[in-house]
Amino acid sequence: MLSVHPRITIESDKRDGKPCIRGMRITVNDVLGWLAHGMTEEEILEEHPGLEKEDFAAVYGFASDVADTAYGGRRIYSFLESNRAVLLVNL
Numbered sequence: 001m002l003s004v005h006p007r008i009t010i011e012s013d014k015r016d017g018k019p020c021i022r023g024m025r026i027t028v029n030d031v032l033g034w035l036a037h038g039m040t041e042e043e044i045l046e047e048h049p050g051l052e053k054e055d056f057a058a059v060y061g062f063a064s065d066v067a068d069t070a071y072g073g074r075r076i077y078s079f080l081e082s083n084r085a086v087l088l089v090n091l
Helices: 028-036 041-047 053-072
Strands: 002-004 076-081 084-090
Touching: 028 041, 028 053, 041 053
Parallel strands: none
Antiparallel strands: 002 084, 076 084
């Protein structure tokens, strides 16, 4: 089974290739950092109106898959799609 995160994009020329949300310059790590420092989803949405409520589920799913890959021995496969990588995680 493969888990796909269509809201998470990776572009080599944007934020040093870090996973971003829907091609914006906001990274998965930005969102996780804001949450870790006590911001609520609602506060983040107010400060960053380009984000959508559904982006949080994508961030959590992506972070979960990365943690499973790093600590659970799973492999990440990336397929290039016009200068963007779509990440697929083998579950």
